[in-house]
Amino acid sequence: MSAPGPYVTHRLAYGRRVSHQVLVGQVAVGGSAPIALQSMCTTPTQDVAATVAQSISLAEVGCHIVRITAPGVKDALALKAIRAGFDAAGFRDIPLVADIHFMPGAALEAVEHVEKVRINPGNYADKKRFAVTEYSDAEYAAEVERVAERFRPLVRRAKQLGRSLRIGTNHGSLSDRIMNRFGDSPAGMVESALEFIRIAEAESFRDIIISMKASNPKVMVAAYRLLVARLKVHGTEYPLHLGVTEAGDGEDGRVKSAAGIGALLEDGIGDTVRVSLTEPPEAEIPVARALVARYANWRTHPAPPGCPDEAVDPYRFQRRTAEIVRLGELAIGGGQLPRVFAIPGTAAGKPPADLIVADPNLWPVESRQVPGYVGAQSSGVRQAARAAGSQTAVVHLNRAMASPYVPDRSIVLLGIDDADPAGSLRRCLDLLPEHVAVGIAEPGALGETRAYRLLAAVIEDEFRLAEARSAGAGQRQPICLALPFVNDDLAVAAIAGGLLIDGIGDCLYLPAVRDPRGLAFTLLQAVKARTTRADYVACPSCGRTQFDLFEVTAHIREKTAHLDGVAIAIMGCIVNGPGEMADADFGFVGSGPGKVDLYRGKEVVRRNIPFATGREQLIELIRESGKWKDPPA
Ligand code: SF4
Numbered sequence: 001m002s003a004p005g006p007y008v009t010h011r012l013a014y015g016r017r018v019s020h021q022v023l024v025g026q027v028a029v030g031g032s033a034p035i036a037l038q039s040m041c042t043t044p045t046q047d048v049a050a051t052v053a054q055s056i057s058l059a060e061v062g063c064h065i066v067r068i069t070a071p072g073v074k075d076a077l078a079l080k081a082i083r084a085g086f087d088a089a090g091f092r093d094i095p096l097v098a099d100i101h102f103m104p105g106a107a108l109e110a111v112e113h114v115e116k117v118r119i120n121p122g123n124y125a126d127k128k129r130f131a132v133t134e135y136s137d138a139e140y141a142a143e144v145e146r147v148a149e150r151f152r153p154l155v156r157r158a159k160q161l162g163r164s165l166r167i168g169t170n171h172g173s174l175s176d177r178i179m180n181r182f183g184d185s186p187a188g189m190v191e192s193a194l195e196f197i198r199i200a201e202a203e204s205f206r207d208i209i210i211s212m213k214a215s216n217p218k219v220m221v222a223a224y225r226l227l228v229a230r231l232k233v234h235g236t237e238y239p240l241h242l243g244v245t246e247a248g249d250g251e252d253g254r255v256k257s258a259a260g261i262g263a264l265l266e267d268g269i270g271d272t273v274r275v276s277l278t279e280p281p282e283a284e285i286p287v288a289r290a291l292v293a294r295y296a297n298w299r300t301h302p303a304p305p306g307c308p309d310e311a312v313d314p315y316r317f318q319r320r321t322a323e324i325v326r327l328g329e330l331a332i333g334g335g336q337l338p339r340v341f342a343i344p345g346t347a348a349g350k351p352p353a354d355l356i357v358a359d360p361n362l363w364p365v366e367s368r369q370v371p372g373y374v375g376a377q378s379s380g381v382r383q384a385a386r387a388a389g390s391q392t393a394v395v396h397l398n399r400a401m402a403s404p405y406v407p408d409r410s411i412v413l414l415g416i417d418d419a420d421p422a423g424s425l426r427r428c429l430d431l432l433p434e435h436v437a438v439g440i441a442e443p444g445a446l447g448e449t450r451a452y453r454l455l456a457a458v459i460e461d462e463f464r465l466a467e468a469r470s471a472g473a474g475q476r477q478p479i480c481l482a483l484p485f486v487n488d489d490l491a492v493a494a495i496a497g498g499l500l501i502d503g504i505g506d507c508l509y510l511p512a513v514r515d516p517r518g519l520a521f522t523l524l525q526a527v528k529a530r531t532t533r534a535d536y537v538a539c540p541s542c543g544r545t546q547f548d549l550f551e552v553t554a555h556i557r558e559k560t561a562h563l564d565g566v567a568i569a570i571m572g573c574i575v576n577g578p579g580e581m582a583d584a585d586f587g588f589v590g591s592g593p594g595k596v597d598l599y600r601g602k603e604v605v606r607r608n609i610p611f612a613t614g615r616e617q618l619i620e621l622i623r624e625s626g627k628w629k630d631p632p633a
Pocket residue numbers: 539540541542543544545546571572573574575576577580
């Protein structure tokens with residue numbers, strides 16, 4: 001595969017990606033249409049009344065497109081009655097989508113009744129065997145032709161009926177063919193979709209929407225960006241459905257989704273969104289709406305003149321290199337885990353914040369006992385530093401100050417001048433002593449994401465310049481992701497999460513949110529930048545789910561949250577669950593009514609055990625595998 005070109009014109013510019021528009025029934029997706037919100041029913045599809053009722057309930061909370069699983073032909077047939085019932089209730093305008101895995105026959109039935117069919121290119125015509133085979137080019141082409149023979153009838157019928165298709169790639173369920181040639185990589189995910197796009201285009205069919213979901217937001221973001229770059233070359237810029245799959249429940253699911261989806265919306269990418277939560281589907285819509293609302297009125301703007309290019313490879317995760325700055329005992333940057341700062345009263349918990357930042361004007365007594373404090377302006381910092389008997393400070397540096405006082409070993413938050421963004425940052429950096437970390441206090445018209453990208457680029461430029469002038473003299477300051485005025489958790493997760501996914505960020509300072517410590521640790525866990533508890537991959541559930549996924553997920557989380565570094569998957573069904581558990585260490589998967597399978601990695605180690613004892617047996621299995629430890633008292 002040739003090296004991808006850029007996926008956006010400039011990472012410091014903003015413009016919504018202009019995609020080819022596709023109609024899903026009466027809902028336009030892509031082009032200049034507003035970003036559509038969608039969700040998926042969790043009722044058994046053959047329970048027509050329950051599925052119609054849940055579709056109505058979703059429409060009533062603002063869902064624009066409703067997806068329904070069709071595991072078999074009978075379920076696909078039930079879509080006819082569901083469509084009729086939904087129409088009769090007055091929701092003719094809301095399109096329905098059939099979700100298909102493994103069953104081309106079900107897709108061919110479903111396309112007769114609903115406005116869109118989603119297929120998974122990893123399993124539409126392939127069974128997952130985890131087989132390792134070297135394919136010659138001829139064998140590979142023969143495999144693709146075998147897939148084409150199964151997919152073509154669906155494309156032809158969709159074309160005749162005016163339906164659209166979604167080619168929905170999942171990182172965890174790539175075909176063995178793709179895995180053997182590309183690995184489970186963003187490049188493999190993109191190629192998996194392109195194989196199906198080429199088949200459809202050979203039939204002159206372009207009513208296609210694409211998704212590249214993964215439960216790891218870093219993989220998901222890289223795959224979408226790579227897809228956008230490849231589609232630019234390919235010719236048709238298909239609209240994109242965004243989602244982080246198996247994101248989980250509660251705050252974890254919301255933050256993980258916001259980080260992945262938000263990173264792409266910040267790039268101007270995305271035409272329809274599904275936030276996948278292990279909760280009733282109605283709970284997904286307000287989260288999706290809040291995420292998308294932030295971008296509804298964003299205006300296109302070019303990169304500011306004179307701004308350097310970033311040194312970030314957007315298709316491959318690599319943490320930005322920074323030097324170590326020590327604030328008292330605390331080391332920041334230099335490959336250390338990202339640090340978490342909190343304000344007084346919010347620092348306690350498990351784990352506690354790494355540093356308390358107290359404003360001496362607000363907390364004059366406590367600031368003597370804490371390792372950090374913030375001065376609203378430089379003149380106040382000198383006084384406060386003396387009072388606190390410490391040289392450690394977080395300083396909000398006003399760009400108008402001629403010769404600010406900045407204690408050595410500080411964190412300095414800079415302001416960006418809209419008239420000269422790069423120049424204003426360079427001037428501030430020139431004023432600073434060595435051994436400081438930097439962040440942004442006032443992002444100006446660029447907004448926080450682009451301001452931090454610019455800061456990283458300017459530091460890199462200054463480093464190169466200084467190195468050229470006198471060998472080794474350059475500094476790469478650690479970057480503190482400070483969002484002093486952003487008080488919405490989802491917006492913080494989108495901005496800071498997106499930057500962490502880009503490898504930018506050595507500490508987090510989120511003083512405006514309700515729980516700065518908790519949100520920072522949740523976000524770091526979500527983007528796999530610092531894990532402080534067990535990780536969960538939990539499917540959102542659907543009509544295939546074999547048990548009460550919400551209750552089981554909450555219970556397993558309660559019993560295992562202290563297992564830092566262990567990843568546990570809780571999946572509703574055996575059809576799709578094992579393929580989509582990604583790289584979980586253990587899996588709890590519904591295998592039939594009242595039965596579950598337990599997995600260690602990708603291997604089933606207890607098959608068809610009674611659901612009633614499944615949770616205890618999972619803990620036994622973790623214990624046997626040497627990964628258990630008792631929870632702290
Ligand atoms: S893994 Fe969960 S969401 Fe996926 S098909 Fe099975 S039950 Fe449905």
